[in-house]
Amino acid sequence: MSEAEKSGQVLVDLAGVRKEYGQAVALDGVTLQIRAGEAAAVMGPSGCGKSTLLNMIAGLDRPTAGTVTVAGHDLGRLGESALALFRRRHIGMIFQFFNLIDDLPALDNVALAAQLTGTPARTARARALDLLGELGVAGRKDAYPATLSGGQRQRVGVARALMNRPALLLADEPTGALDSRSGEQVMDLLIDLNQIGQTLLIVTHDLELATRCAGRLIEFADGQVVGQGAAGAGR
Amino acid sequence: MSAVWRTARAAVARRRVQTLLIGLVVLCCTATAVLALGLLDAATTPFDRAFEHQRGAHVVASFDAAKANPAALARTAARPGVQAAAGPFGQVVADFPRTTDIPEAEGPLTIAGRAGPGGPVDRVSVLYGRWARAPGEIVLNLPAADGPRRPQALGARLTAPGLPPLTVVGLASSMSRSADAWVTPAQMAALRPRAVQMLYRFEEAATGPELRAAMAALSDGLPAGALASAATHLALRQAFADLAAAYLPLLTVFGVLALLVAVLIVAGVVSGAVVSGLRHIGVLKALGFTPGQVVAVYLTMVSVPAAIGAALGAAAGAALAGPVLRAAFQGVDAGVAEIGFGGWVPGVCLAGMPLLVAAAALVPALRARRLSAAAAISAGSAPRPGRGLRVQRALGGARLPRPVSLGLGLPFARPGRTAMTMAAIVVGLTSVTLTTGLGVTMAAFAAADRPPAGQVGVRVGEAAFGENAPRLDDRRIEALLRSLPGVRQVTAKVFRQVRLAGQARRGDINFQRGDTSPLAAQVVQGRWFDGPGQIVAPPAFLSQRGLAVGDRITLLLNGRRAEARIVGRLMSGDARFAWASWDTLTALDPRASADTYEVRLAAGVDPRRYADAVRAADPGLHPSFSLETGTTAATVVGVAGVFTALLIAVAALGVFNTVLLTTRERRRELGVLKSIGMTPRQVTVMTVTSVAAQGAAGALIAIPAGMLAHRLIVDNVGIVEFPDAMKDVFQPSHLVALALAGVVIAVLGALAPACSAARLTVAAVLHAE
Numbered sequence A: 001m002s003e004a005e006k007s008g009q010v011l012v013d014l015a016g017v018r019k020e021y022g023q024a025v026a027l028d029g030v031t032l033q034i035r036a037g038e039a040a041a042v043m044g045p046s047g048c049g050k051s052t053l054l055n056m057i058a059g060l061d062r063p064t065a066g067t068v069t070v071a072g073h074d075l076g077r078l079g080e081s082a083l084a085l086f087r088r089r090h091i092g093m094i095f096q097f098f099n100l101i102d103d104l105p106a107l108d109n110v111a112l113a114a115q116l117t118g119t120p121a122r123t124a125r126a127r128a129l130d131l132l133g134e135l136g137v138a139g140r141k142d143a144y145p146a147t148l149s150g151g152q153r154q155r156v157g158v159a160r161a162l163m164n165r166p167a168l169l170l171a172d173e174p175t176g177a178l179d180s181r182s183g184e185q186v187m188d189l190l191i192d193l194n195q196i197g198q199t200l201l202i203v204t205h206d207l208e209l210a211t212r213c214a215g216r217l218i219e220f221a222d223g224q225v226v227g228q229g230a231a232g233a234g235r
Numbered sequence B: 001m002s003a004v005w006r007t008a009r010a011a012v013a014r015r016r017v018q019t020l021l022i023g024l025v026v027l028c029c030t031a032t033a034v035l036a037l038g039l040l041d042a043a044t045t046p047f048d049r050a051f052e053h054q055r056g057a058h059v060v061a062s063f064d065a066a067k068a069n070p071a072a073l074a075r076t077a078a079r080p081g082v083q084a085a086a087g088p089f090g091q092v093v094a095d096f097p098r099t100t101d102i103p104e105a106e107g108p109l110t111i112a113g114r115a116g117p118g119g120p121v122d123r124v125s126v127l128y129g130r131w132a133r134a135p136g137e138i139v140l141n142l143p144a145a146d147g148p149r150r151p152q153a154l155g156a157r158l159t160a161p162g163l164p165p166l167t168v169v170g171l172a173s174s175m176s177r178s179a180d181a182w183v184t185p186a187q188m189a190a191l192r193p194r195a196v197q198m199l200y201r202f203e204e205a206a207t208g209p210e211l212r213a214a215m216a217a218l219s220d221g222l223p224a225g226a227l228a229s230a231a232t233h234l235a236l237r238q239a240f241a242d243l244a245a246a247y248l249p250l251l252t253v254f255g256v257l258a259l260l261v262a263v264l265i266v267a268g269v270v271s272g273a274v275v276s277g278l279r280h281i282g283v284l285k286a287l288g289f290t291p292g293q294v295v296a297v298y299l300t301m302v303s304v305p306a307a308i309g310a311a312l313g314a315a316a317g318a319a320l321a322g323p324v325l326r327a328a329f330q331g332v333d334a335g336v337a338e339i340g341f342g343g344w345v346p347g348v349c350l351a352g353m354p355l356l357v358a359a360a361a362l363v364p365a366l367r368a369r370r371l372s373a374a375a376a377i378s379a380g381s382a383p384r385p386g387r388g389l390r391v392q393r394a395l396g397g398a399r400l401p402r403p404v405s406l407g408l409g410l411p412f413a414r415p416g417r418t419a420m421t422m423a424a425i426v427v428g429l430t431s432v433t434l435t436t437g438l439g440v441t442m443a444a445f446a447a448a449d450r451p452p453a454g455q456v457g458v459r460v461g462e463a464a465f466g467e468n469a470p471r472l473d474d475r476r477i478e479a480l481l482r483s484l485p486g487v488r489q490v491t492a493k494v495f496r497q498v499r500l501a502g503q504a505r506r507g508d509i510n511f512q513r514g515d516t517s518p519l520a521a522q523v524v525q526g527r528w529f530d531g532p533g534q535i536v537a538p539p540a541f542l543s544q545r546g547l548a549v550g551d552r553i554t555l556l557l558n559g560r561r562a563e564a565r566i567v568g569r570l571m572s573g574d575a576r577f578a579w580a581s582w583d584t585l586t587a588l589d590p591r592a593s594a595d596t597y598e599v600r601l602a603a604g605v606d607p608r609r610y611a612d613a614v615r616a617a618d619p620g621l622h623p624s625f626s627l628e629t630g631t632t633a634a635t636v637v638g639v640a641g642v643f644t645a646l647l648i649a650v651a652a653l654g655v656f657n658t659v660l661l662t663t664r665e666r667r668r669e670l671g672v673l674k675s676i677g678m679t680p681r682q683v684t685v686m687t688v689t690s691v692a693a694q695g696a697a698g699a700l701i702a703i704p705a706g707m708l709a710h711r712l713i714v715d716n717v718g719i720v721e722f723p724d725a726m727k728d729v730f731q732p733s734h735l736v737a738l739a740l741a742g743v744v745i746a747v748l749g750a751l752a753p754a755c756s757a758a759r760l761t762v763a764a765v766l767h768a769e
């Protein structure tokens, strides 16, 4: 991360990315670049392909056509296992509906991301506890997701996404399932993260979130980028 | 209703695998149930049907002709309580030596004089040929009508001391077993019978006391001691149900077991389907479905495949039943009873299985009905902290690869779901352990009854039968048989009828010398004889004479006597026979010689070649051998095999289905894990570890449970006492195979959804949820 960030290099590079689901065209030739250290927000009506775009960048799905390059990796050339390793090392994901592992307590949900890479349990848990502390939910470390509030769950989700110090943090409607107060807290968190150099790509419906968090607004419609511009906040 | 139907249809379409599995499980279970109930029904009703059809005799009475005159006997037909009577028929017992190949025409035969097969009682069925019309003609009773056809039996000539030669003109079957053979009344009169037979049907004939009372009332007007003996239909019925060979009880156990397991697995699979649909139920409720409609949706979802499965299963069961029943009843003296079962059997199964399925679905469906929509939506997704948490924490910190420790921890997070999976594994594996064990025991039992391959019996020719007598004497024959190539062991034997002091019944004792007979392996109490004055006998021989192992008896033969002690009891066998050593016979008959030699050949030696060598060496020796290793063994194993196969299929489907469901529920989680960097391999390792752990734990419970159940059953069921060798059937390799089978089935059930989840792109999995 640091290398790319220092030089403000292109971290994400999409060239003519197209994604079809049967007849439906979710992405219709998207070309887009995101530089290290940037905070970008993708906005657009429901069903226009925003989540699909994030999935492409995270290597969770493959484009029908076009290339996706993230941190120098051409994702089209990576196999499933290599993609998993790529995600571990470079990507942190935050979901609208948290997607925590129901069967694991908060601490282990966070630590898991590091343990998968072979980090010893002790080290992983120590760092996870630090992160939970920074996010203000250390007190709920032993709680199962089902017993946490939405805001708490999302903070655990953010902690998990940050666990492996990802080059790129992807957030799909991170505040979408939260009340306005919790949403604001999560928003502040993301802004702070970006301030210390975290590259951020947020998908949101929320114009306020977009303008406050992001330095750049990407407007999406019918699977295409229809406009880009600088936003007020961010760097 | 149309909303319910449409929703159920959509749900079925989305859960094709689950629907298919429910159908398959119900199919296998219904087939098993049809077979099991059919077997139980067939064990009793065919006898009744055939017996009633022949107007079978409740009592076959034989009277002393010197004490009761025919007119007085004929009048007994009018006594109160007598429904119908036939007779009097003259009756003699004649001892027929073996002169033909007809086993029914050998030994002491009871012959009755009857003008025809019909009459008010005991309407004998003539199967081949015709009834006797003239003196010199005889009709034989076939205890089993469906044996091989023996047209060559007609025309055979039977000779016995004191009788004119008799020509077999017919083969018939009497369910009452009133006689072993029949001649015309004129022929009978010429034989000067000293006994007279009467056949009775009574108004009250269901129990022993009723029959005794009826007979007492009947012999009231007759001179004391006129009634010589009376055989009741109860004994015949018993003999039929007991199935002479003792494996029907075991087959029955198989049937009951299969039924039970089928029910358990169906219940498990169906309630699993409902439980795993809880979230769906919550959504339906949120949509405004009434609780009743929700129940209806779920009942429809499981009842449709269940009904189809039951229909196909009943058809399959009915198709399988013919061969299975024929095999099960082979060797039973069924008379003309047609082995089969009533139409109610498939009917009950056809109606019962879907009802059972609906009932199994109803319990969890009703629970879901009470659940609030919110609770249902989050049902199963809220593990409670507690012991599970501690285990999870410990595992999370353990020095294991994380996918492995995750997999081990999963079962603890959801005790309910784990219990469901474990229950399926335990029920399935216990029953498979039990049935395979029973199968091995029954195979061993059936095999013990048959001459093993590589055994040649050598009979000494008898001049009385028109055969050459051997040139060599007894001892030289034995030496000859031992000297021919390929011989491993030779046992010389002779059957002698011996009186036992103080006993009315004689015993046919087989005296043996030479190598120990393989029968010695079937001693279940005491030991095989190893010196003079020692007797080994089957349980029936002992119980009918009030004897037990350790008792002393005196043998009487030709005016000589020999003291003997019962030293061993065999597993099973005929009540007439017992075994003793040659020295015991020498004491009774110093000049006795063997008439049969049992030769066991070394492995791989062709019995044909050996037999040829024997004939060449002395044309007075008649070797015989069977090339097939026991058809009974094959058929019993076949019957057990059918049940075992069905049970294994049902158990495997049950486990597969449960694991499939629980893993499928985890698909979203698998997607999440992949999104944070779990490789497909790690996903597979985790899933497999999780179910393999449950499979192994299930095996730890199920295998000992199955072994215990097997032991309980072989110790307590049936009239056979199995020797330990037939009870200790679980070889280490067998157990390992069983445990592996449990784990493998569980893993297979998990792999399909795990692989599809691992193969699917994460986006698709997460999108689908």
Ligand SMILES: Nc1ncnc2c1ncn2[C@@H]1O[C@H](COP(=O)(O)OP(=O)(O)OP(=O)(O)O)[C@@H](O)[C@H]1O
Residues within 6 Å of the ligand: A021, A024, A025, A026, A045, A046, A047, A048, A049, A050, A051, A052, A053, B763, B764, B767, B768
């Ligand atoms: N796995 C999939 N299978 C089939 N169609 C899909 C899949 N994922 C997305 N789509 C389709 O692709 C289009 C874009 O979906 P996407 O989820 O990217 O929209 P979105 O912009 O994120 O919408 P929202 O704001 O509602 O989340 C939609 O028409 C959707 O139905």
Ligand SMILES: [Mg+2]
Residues within 6 Å of the ligand: A050, A051, A052, A172
């Ligand atoms: Mg979306």
